[in-house]
Amino acid sequence: MNLEFTPEEVEFRKEVRAFIEENYPKHLRGVGAREDLSRDDMLAWHQILGEKGWSVPSWPEEYGGTGWTPTQKYIWSEENARMDTIMPLPFGVSMVGPVIYTFGSEEMKAKHLPGIREGKVWWCQGYSEPGAGSDLASLKTTAVRDGDHYVINGQKTWTTLAQHADWGFFLCRTDPNASKPQEGISFILADMNTPGIEVKPIKTIDGGHEVNETWLTDVRVPVENLVGEENKGWTYAKFLLAHERSGIAGVARSKRGVERLREIASTELLEGRPLIQDDEFLRKIGQLEIDLTALEFTELRTLAGEAQGKGPGPESSILKVKGTEIQQRLTELTLEAVGHYGHPYFRGFPEDGSNEFPIGPEYAHQAAPNYFNMRKTSIYGGSNEIQRNIITKMILGL
Numbered sequence: 001m002n003l004e005f006t007p008e009e010v011e012f013r014k015e016v017r018a019f020i021e022e023n024y025p026k027h028l029r030g031v032g033a034r035e036d037l038s039r040d041d042m043l044a045w046h047q048i049l050g051e052k053g054w055s056v057p058s059w060p061e062e063y064g065g066t067g068w069t070p071t072q073k074y075i076w077s078e079e080n081a082r083m084d085t086i087m088p089l090p091f092g093v094s095m096v097g098p099v100i101y102t103f104g105s106e107e108m109k110a111k112h113l114p115g116i117r118e119g120k121v122w123w124c125q126g127y128s129e130p131g132a133g134s135d136l137a138s139l140k141t142t143a144v145r146d147g148d149h150y151v152i153n154g155q156k157t158w159t160t161l162a163q164h165a166d167w168g169f170f171l172c173r174t175d176p177n178a179s180k181p182q183e184g185i186s187f188i189l190a191d192m193n194t195p196g197i198e199v200k201p202i203k204t205i206d207g208g209h210e211v212n213e214t215w216l217t218d219v220r221v222p223v224e225n226l227v228g229e230e231n232k233g234w235t236y237a238k239f240l241l242a243h244e245r246s247g248i249a250g251v252a253r254s255k256r257g258v259e260r261l262r263e264i265a266s267t268e269l270l271e272g273r274p275l276i277q278d279d280e281f282l283r284k285i286g287q288l289e290i291d292l293t294a295l296e297f298t299e300l301r302t303l304a305g306e307a308q309g310k311g312p313g314p315e316s317s318i319l320k321v322k323g324t325e326i327q328q329r330l331t332e333l334t335l336e337a338v339g340h341y342g343h344p345y346f347r348g349f350p351e352d353g354s355n356e357f358p359i360g361p362e363y364a365h366q367a368a369p370n371y372f373n374m375r376k377t378s379i380y381g382g383s384n385e386i387q388r389n390i391i392t393k394m395i396l397g398l
Ligand SMILES: Cc1cc2nc3c(=O)[nH]c(=O)nc-3n(C[C@H](O)[C@H](O)[C@H](O)COP(=O)(O)OP(=O)(O)OC[C@H]3O[C@@H](n4cnc5c(N)ncnc54)[C@H](O)[C@@H]3O)c2cc1C
Pocket: 124, 125, 126, 127, 128, 130, 131, 132, 133, 134, 135, 157, 158, 159, 160, 161, 211, 376, 379, 380, 381, 382, 383, 384, 385, 386, 389
């Protein structure tokens, strides 16, 4: 593998860096992606990228993709991580968007793809239910045909950021008598303002409101909102999950996180010496960097495969497991590095107008909330235990 960048790629990096520096909203610099930001702030960068034509780099060019090479996409992620930008949310761009342009009707593409590309329409994912997470095919939400409509009833859970969502994509059982549970499921889009949809918050351990319960009671959705064929939703659902998992690896962000950790460990002292000089701590950072480099090469191989027309397959499970383990270790080490300054803080403190100020250096304020928040990564997108089962069967053939 040639690791040198070509002169064109070096130029591309300069162009991207200049664009981000000139256009990334000033008030969001140094803030990072957080669930307590307003809807407008979360969408601001997405909308700027939409105008530039850079919001959906991986989509086919006919739908607004950039046609970048894997190396250009890699440079793009690195430069965004460098500035800690708030990237377009995955629910539209890397989940339902690819499902719609691959399996949806022409009308559906024309109706929904522009809003996703431009960052105007916020989507949420209605897969999981209280009794159906890892065993997703056992889902109970039903969609019953009534003339030109489906009538949906059931409860979804863990619906991320549904409190802001304009539209949702839901897996519903349309044939309760199918011979296998996977065969009676359909993939249906719903306007979140439809009567009968109720979103209730779930508070998480870091004090945030990121996930919700979504209740669906006699929700009438036009039949045009069915993606592809009735009862074939499981195929589209699996296609979407492979896209979701490869996006979860977050290599560029973790590389930036390790740089920050090194800076913190150079400032914090242990027995009078910078923490970075402690052999044991240095060994932990070193091990993390080795694992991150290995993951980076795996991701580059996957990107190269995608450029040759191979969609993300079961390898995305490897990216998901390793990427999320690294994110968790990174936040653990950051919390360890800030020591007792990590204890008293919760996300969002101090609130606007408060005359209290957090104690300790600024880099310590988010260490504990980030540590708690990142426990989610080995659960969402399909738990890491389930990903290991997939790797065992689909890649190792055991
Ligand atoms: C922060 C967060 C955000 C999420 N966002 C969304 C969202 O937007 N939309 C959505 O639809 N869902 C979302 N989810 C749900 C997520 O996909 C599920 O939590 C996940 O699939 C696990 O399902 P479960 O919670 O029901 O756990 P369970 O399936 O009950 O699993 C419990 C434990 O048992 C283990 N386990 C289960 N079966 C096996 C097996 N066969 N072999 C080995 N171990 C097994 C699991 O690994 C896990 O440790 C989110 C979850 C979180 C935590």
